[in-house]
Each structure stands twice: as C-alpha cells, then as structure tokens.
Amino acid sequence: MNLYPRFAGHVADALNGLMAGGDLPAGLSLANVTVEPPRDASHGDLATNAAMVLAKPAGMKPRDIAVMLAQQLARLPDVASAEVAGPGFLNLTLDPGVWRAELAAIAAAGADYGRSALGAGQHVNVEYVSANPTGPMHMGHCRGAVVGDALASLLAFAGFQVTREYYINDAGxxxxxxxxxxxxxxxxxxxxxxxxxxxxxxxxxxxxxxxxxxxxxxxxxxxxxxxxxxxxxxxxxxxxxxxxxxxxxxxLGIHQDVFFSEASLGNRVQEALDTLDARGLIYQGVLEAPKGEAGEDWEPRPQTLFKATQFGDDSDRAMQKSDGSWTYFAGDVAYHWDKLERGYTALVDLFGADHGGYVKRMTAAVRALSDGKVPLDIKIVQMVKLLRAGEPVKMSKRSGNFVTLADVVEEVGKDVVRFIMLTKRSDSQLDFDFAKVVEQSRDNPVFYVQYAHARIASAKRKAAEAGIVLPPADLDRLDATDLALVKVAAQWPRIVEQAAEAREPHRIAFYLNDLAAAFHTQWNMGNDDPARRFVIADDPGLTAARLALADAVAQVIRNGLAVMGVEAAEELH
RNA sequence: GCGCCCGUAGCUCAGCUGGAUAGAGCGCGGGACUUCUAAUCCUGAGGCCGCAGGUUCGAAUCCUGCCGGGCGCGCCA
Incomplete structure (x- = not known):
C-alpha cells in the first residue's frame, strides 16, 4: 500500500482506539481528517489536522486531542517522532527506514509505481478532439487533443477503465x-x-x-x-x-477507440427525444427573444423544446427546428444518450472555449437522461496563442491560411508539443512560442525535466565506462540528504490520485518539474562536494546506492512522462 | 440584460475538493563554470492573493455584493 493511505489508516486506527477506550466520544466522523505532507518540510514528513477537525464535535480542546493522538502514533515503529504544533496540527517524522523501503518499492513496482485503484469498477468515456472533418488538424485543435489524451491516460493509470472517443460532425x-x-x-x-x-x-x-x-x-x-x-x-x-x-x-501519439459519426445517429435522435418526452421534458413552445446585439431579425416561432431550465440551464433549448428538422443540439443529446446506453459510469467532454455557452444545456440533458446518475464533466480548453519569437502567428481556417498540427509536430517534435500543452491549466490561455519551446534552459520545462532524466542515464553510463563494479545496492548507505529526494519521488502516487480526481493532467507536468528540480539540486551538490556525487569511483558501494536512488527518480519521471504521452530522453543534444 | 471564465511578485503562471510564515520560473542584485556533475545550482530583494462584507478554530481557497478584463448568449455547427 502507498505511504499516505497507509498512514491515514494508522491515524484512523488510533482515533478509533481512542473512541473505543472512551478518551474520545464514540461515533465521531473522520471524513474530514487528512494526512498529508506539510507545506514546510521542517515540520516533518506527515501532518494531520485530526485534532482540529474533531475538537468541536468532540467538545474538547484541539491540543488535548492532538497530545493523545501523538502518544498513540509515537508507538508505531515507522514513526520517529510525533509533535503537536500550531493550532493543533500533529506533525509526524518518519523513521528513515520508511524512505528506504519506499525506494525499494519504486524499484519493485517500476512502470507501475503510482498506479492506483482509485477508479476500480468505473468506466469513463472521454470525448476529445471532435474537430469538424472539414480540413486537417490545425493548432487550434491541438490542445484539446493533448489534454484529452493525457487525461484519458491519467484516468487509466488511476484505475479507471477508459474509452477514448471522437465525435465526427459529419451531418451539418x-x-x-x-x-x-x-x-x-x-x-x-x-x-x-x-x-x-x-x-x-x-x-x-x-x-x-x-x-x-x-x-x-x-x-x-x-x-x-x-x-x-x-x-x-x-x-x-x-x-x-x-x-x-x-x-x-x-x-501526436493519439489513438482513439471510438469514432462516432453524427450522420449515423439515425433514429437515435427520435429515441432520445422520446425518452425525454416520456419524462415530461419536451413541449412545443416559443422562446423569448435573446438579449444583446444579435436580435435584429429574430422572429418568434413555435419549436420542440427541452426543459433544460429544470436542470439548471438558463433557457429551454430547441430540439427541432420549425421546419421539423433536428437541431445540432438534438443530435448531441442523442449522441450522449447513446453513450449512456453503452453503460459508462461517468462521461467527460473536452470543449473548446468557444463552446463554453453550451456546457449547461449538455449537462442538463445528461442529467435528465441518466436521472442524475451519470455525471458529465465538461472541461473547457482555452485557446493557444501561437508565437514565433514573440510575434503572433495568424491563423484562419476560412482563408485556408492556418498552421497545421502536422507542421508543428514536424518542426518541434511530438514530445515538445505534448509537454507544453500540459504546462498550464487547460482553462487558461497558453502561449506556444516556437523559439521558446525548443530552448534548452531552465524556463523550458520540457528540457528541464528531460535533462534530469538524461543526467541519470549519463551517470549510469559513466559508472559503467569507469569500470566500477557495482555490488547490490545497500540503501543504508543513503543519508538524510539522499532520502530527501526519495520524499519527493514518493509523492507520485498521491499526485496521480489528486490529478485524476480533479481531472487535471497539467498537475503531472508541474510535479515532474518539482521532481526534476529536487534532482538537479542534489546533483549540483556534487560540484562543491565530490562526496555527494552519484558516481564515486573509489566507493562502489555508495555509487550503487546512489544510482539506485537516481534510478528511482528516473523511474518516476518516466512514469509521469508516460501519462503525458512523452518519451523520456536518454541524452540531449 | 443574462450566463460562464479570469483577477496571486515587474512579467508568465502554480496553489483554489479550506490548514501552519502564499510558491516557481523569467527579469533584477550577489555568488559557483565553460557544458551530460555549472544547458545547472546557491543566494538576496520583490505580495493590501482586485475591493468590501460573511461562514469557520483557520479563507488566496467557500458564500454574497461590487470593480476590472475576456468569452458566450437564435432554429449555426
């Protein structure tokens, strides 16, 4: 079991023990109790807010609870110390052996380190790209494609069964x-x-x-x-x-499982409409004129409407035009109806920012069709501003003058495109500067993370070239400074779960940047103090231990990059 | 008019499912090289977290109102 859930279990056990022994009132809810790494490393390895959360329902002072809890937890063999701090935080410092064990766990799990059972039993459909088939992919589509694909991978790594889907708008x-x-x-x-x-x-x-x-x-x-x-x-x-x-x-390394054609919907549209109708959610009516500037040639006409307002939308929505043909929305409702019938436990759609106004009606429709049982999560992906050395690159599909995805991938490479697309929250705008994304410097996270991985590969090559015969790694040779790096690597399983729950793949990129920074820091200590190098020719034992440490870091970097769909570099040139 | 998103260091952004002294990069000041053990690292300065209330033991985070910026708002797709 991963470190954090394991200690969350220890805390829960201790609290339950206190309740059973009468030291705490029975029946307290532990739902809000968290066990996390403290923001400041000097506070220890783990912190729990249990005492503060429970103080009020227990009718006790936070510090009193914290002291009792500290006594319980201090008995655990893995806990070196338990201290009460601040308003009632309980800070735990773990025995160094915990980190050595975690290092071994990383090595043993390999590419599976960080894989989670969070989504066990759930089947998520992630719909992304869904670009109109009226031309090749251009950079406007790119971000949604990468974010959707990485999100799908992330969910899969977190234990969800995932279907990657593309909706072809081939009917309008x-x-x-x-x-x-x-x-x-x-x-x-x-x-x-x-x-x-x-x-x-x-x-x-x-x-x-x-x-x-x-x-x-x-x-x-x-x-x-x-x-x-x-x-x-x-x-x-x-x-x-x-x-x-x-x-x-x-x-771009994207391969979707299902390509669903709008034109193939056929009588699914009528079916979806009937389903809504059977629930009393369809009626003939006339919508109010829209406010704002676009209302000049508007005429009131009766249409077939869906009661979207009943599910949180601002207006009811037309399903059928006055001439009897279906609206685009009706088709999309039918499409989501089809997805629901396929039995997914959750749906995720990635929309471009220009479709933001569409979110409410779609979630309303899915809520209506699934009786609120299947959540639809719509992620909005903002525009990418393409720059060339700071100058904006103009694009317009209408004029036929646009930068194609293929051109960009050819120019800077798949891995750079994918990584950069994940370096910001998807709902904020992103600059993509051809000059900057290939720059080899600290402020290019693609390079920075890859460089850390390449350095590790290099260290191993150097050790081999120097003819150092490595004994089996004795992790006891690693000191507190070395183990600080393990602590960062050990965050990975947590990051996976948090990113999957928030459905925010960009968190992986930020984490890898942090991990790389921790590694570079460690590596550079070797400049000032040769004893801190990873490869020490006259100490094969320490070299073996340090390389085991470096290997674990490299493994986590590879696992993170794999979720992002980026290949780890062995060397950079 | 209504809805959604955003407002955090000079700049670009993390942090937002509430936790301790709000972080990173760039830029600026100082320091360690001359390149896979300096493509990097260390260090310093720099913040009414848009404003005002509220909830809470605790708010950048949740709620309300305002200010400022962006986007959307027909039977288009």
Missing part, C-alpha cells in the same frame, strides 16, 4: 459546404479552371480529394445537379478528411 451545413468545395476541386482535377467562391473551403488539402473523386467517378458528376452528388461527395470527402485527421493525431 459545414460538411455540405465541404462537399461542394470538393466538387469544385473535382472539376479542377478534370481540367476546368475554377474559382473558389466566398464561404467555400479554399485550402489546398482538397486538391488531392478532387483528384481522388475524379479518379473514382470520372466526369459523371461535372454538370449533374447537386442532389445527385452531394451525399456521395460528402461521404467520400469526410472519409478522406478523417483519414488525414487520424494520421495527424497518430503523429
């Missing part, structure tokens, strides 16, 4: 426009000189699509009315675009 007006744009390129491929009207997709990427269509159909549809080719061309073009999008995603 935009893909019809795409099909018309492809038809133009088709005619172009057959020798016509074309002009691309305003509102069509002008990008070069449709040229090969036109060629493929020309090769498949010959001139059959050049002058045919749109009704004869639109659906066909749409299907072909979307399929080719999706092929390309999948290839783009593969370059």
């Amino acid at each position: 007006g935009q893909v019809a426009t795409l099909a018309r744009s492809a038809h133009l390129r088709y005619r172009e491929a057959l020798g016509e000189t074309i002009e691309i009207p305003e509102g069509f997709y002008p990008g070069d990427y449709l040229v090969p699509v036109g060629q493929a269509l020309a090769a498949e159909f010959g001139p059959a549809y050049v002058t045919a009315p749109e009704s004869e080719w639109l659906v066909l061309f749409r299907t072909r073009t979307v399929a080719l675009m999706m092929e390309r999008i999948r290839a783009d995603l593969a370059q």
Whole structure:
C-alpha cells in the first residue's frame, strides 16, 4: 500500500482506539481528517489536522486531542517522532527506514509505481478532439487533443477503465459546404479552371480529394445537379478528411477507440427525444427573444423544446427546428444518450472555449437522461496563442491560411508539443512560442525535466565506462540528504490520485518539474562536494546506492512522462 | 440584460475538493563554470492573493455584493 493511505489508516486506527477506550466520544466522523505532507518540510514528513477537525464535535480542546493522538502514533515503529504544533496540527517524522523501503518499492513496482485503484469498477468515456472533418488538424485543435489524451491516460493509470472517443460532425451545413468545395476541386482535377467562391473551403488539402473523386467517378458528376452528388461527395470527402485527421493525431501519439459519426445517429435522435418526452421534458413552445446585439431579425416561432431550465440551464433549448428538422443540439443529446446506453459510469467532454455557452444545456440533458446518475464533466480548453519569437502567428481556417498540427509536430517534435500543452491549466490561455519551446534552459520545462532524466542515464553510463563494479545496492548507505529526494519521488502516487480526481493532467507536468528540480539540486551538490556525487569511483558501494536512488527518480519521471504521452530522453543534444 | 471564465511578485503562471510564515520560473542584485556533475545550482530583494462584507478554530481557497478584463448568449455547427 502507498505511504499516505497507509498512514491515514494508522491515524484512523488510533482515533478509533481512542473512541473505543472512551478518551474520545464514540461515533465521531473522520471524513474530514487528512494526512498529508506539510507545506514546510521542517515540520516533518506527515501532518494531520485530526485534532482540529474533531475538537468541536468532540467538545474538547484541539491540543488535548492532538497530545493523545501523538502518544498513540509515537508507538508505531515507522514513526520517529510525533509533535503537536500550531493550532493543533500533529506533525509526524518518519523513521528513515520508511524512505528506504519506499525506494525499494519504486524499484519493485517500476512502470507501475503510482498506479492506483482509485477508479476500480468505473468506466469513463472521454470525448476529445471532435474537430469538424472539414480540413486537417490545425493548432487550434491541438490542445484539446493533448489534454484529452493525457487525461484519458491519467484516468487509466488511476484505475479507471477508459474509452477514448471522437465525435465526427459529419451531418451539418459545414460538411455540405465541404462537399461542394470538393466538387469544385473535382472539376479542377478534370481540367476546368475554377474559382473558389466566398464561404467555400479554399485550402489546398482538397486538391488531392478532387483528384481522388475524379479518379473514382470520372466526369459523371461535372454538370449533374447537386442532389445527385452531394451525399456521395460528402461521404467520400469526410472519409478522406478523417483519414488525414487520424494520421495527424497518430503523429501526436493519439489513438482513439471510438469514432462516432453524427450522420449515423439515425433514429437515435427520435429515441432520445422520446425518452425525454416520456419524462415530461419536451413541449412545443416559443422562446423569448435573446438579449444583446444579435436580435435584429429574430422572429418568434413555435419549436420542440427541452426543459433544460429544470436542470439548471438558463433557457429551454430547441430540439427541432420549425421546419421539423433536428437541431445540432438534438443530435448531441442523442449522441450522449447513446453513450449512456453503452453503460459508462461517468462521461467527460473536452470543449473548446468557444463552446463554453453550451456546457449547461449538455449537462442538463445528461442529467435528465441518466436521472442524475451519470455525471458529465465538461472541461473547457482555452485557446493557444501561437508565437514565433514573440510575434503572433495568424491563423484562419476560412482563408485556408492556418498552421497545421502536422507542421508543428514536424518542426518541434511530438514530445515538445505534448509537454507544453500540459504546462498550464487547460482553462487558461497558453502561449506556444516556437523559439521558446525548443530552448534548452531552465524556463523550458520540457528540457528541464528531460535533462534530469538524461543526467541519470549519463551517470549510469559513466559508472559503467569507469569500470566500477557495482555490488547490490545497500540503501543504508543513503543519508538524510539522499532520502530527501526519495520524499519527493514518493509523492507520485498521491499526485496521480489528486490529478485524476480533479481531472487535471497539467498537475503531472508541474510535479515532474518539482521532481526534476529536487534532482538537479542534489546533483549540483556534487560540484562543491565530490562526496555527494552519484558516481564515486573509489566507493562502489555508495555509487550503487546512489544510482539506485537516481534510478528511482528516473523511474518516476518516466512514469509521469508516460501519462503525458512523452518519451523520456536518454541524452540531449 | 443574462450566463460562464479570469483577477496571486515587474512579467508568465502554480496553489483554489479550506490548514501552519502564499510558491516557481523569467527579469533584477550577489555568488559557483565553460557544458551530460555549472544547458545547472546557491543566494538576496520583490505580495493590501482586485475591493468590501460573511461562514469557520483557520479563507488566496467557500458564500454574497461590487470593480476590472475576456468569452458566450437564435432554429449555426
């Protein structure tokens, strides 16, 4: 069992013992009792707030409870000291043997160190990317793709069963426009000189699509009315675009399990509507005119509406247009209905910032459809500002002038892109500067973390080159300074659980930065004091112990990077 | 008008499911090299955590109101 849950158990046992012995009133709730590392390392290795939390319900003074608890905990063989501090904190200092044991545990668990059973029995669907199939992936899609993928990996590492999913918006007006744009390129491929009207997709990427269509159909549809080719061309073009999008995603190391087509929903939409209707949540009505500036040509019309307001939305939402066709929202409701029917215990969607206004109605729909039993967590992913040496790079899909994901990956590499996308909370804006992300300096976390890992690999190479014959590592050779590094590495299982619970993969990146900093600090002590080096030629025993320590740090770095989908570097150049 | 997000050091941001003296990087001052044991490290200065109330033993964190910035708000997708 991991360190922190183990000691949380010790604290709970001690408190229960005090209750059983009559020193504390029976039946106190321990729900708010925490056992965590204190912010300040000088306070010890673990701190619990138990005395302060329990003081009021127990009708006792915090310090009195803390003293009793300290006496109990001090008896544990792993506890070196237990001291009451501040308003009633209980600080525990652990026996150094605990950290040596943890070091051995890291080595024994290897790539599984930090894996958690937090999500055991739960099956989460994470939907991300879901870019319209109207062109290749550009940098606007990138962040959601990486954050979603890392979140999925994080949840999997935390014990959840995870399905990674992509929703293909292949049914609306935009893909019809795409099909018309492809038809133009088709005619172009057959020798016509074309002009691309305003509102069509002008990008070069449709040229090969036109060629493929020309090769498949010959001139059959050049002058045919749109009704004869639109659906066909749409299907072909979307399929080719999706092929390309999948290839783009593969370059980023992203492979999703399910690609769900909006066009394939069919009568699922009616089913979802019926389900809501059966619960009395559908009615015919007229929405109020929207406030604000966009209300000039608005006319009141009766529509089929979903009672979203009953589930916390600000307005009821249209499912069916006045002409009887479905709204986009209706399709999305049906899609989530489908997900629910597939039996997930929780749903996660990643939305771009421009879809923030959509969150309430979607969560309302899922709440209605699942009787509130399946939570939908929508993560908003903010825009990425692309910079080149401080100057903004302009992008516009409409004009066909955008920076593709493939270009960026080719320029700076998959690992850099992925890491940088996780260096901030996903709901705050992110700058991506081509110059800075490849810089080899302290303020580039990609480099900084990789450098720590590379240094460890280097130390091991150096030891081998020097012909040092390593005995089995005797961890007793490690002193308090060495063990400080183990304490940071030992945080990893906690970080995994906290990040998974908060569904915030960026925490992994921040933690790795901290771990790397702790390692670099240790490493640099060797500059001033050769006895603190990791490789000491005339002391193979100490070298073996130190390399075991370094190995554990490297292992945790690799495990963290693996969750982020980044490969650990053996050397940097 | 309504809704959502944000406001933390000069700058970029962590911390926000309440804990002890609010952290990191950059930049600025001082120090250790000349590159996988200096791509790094150490050290110093720098904060009404937007403002005002409230809840609590305890608030950057939760609640309310305000101020400031961003985004969204039709039957588009």
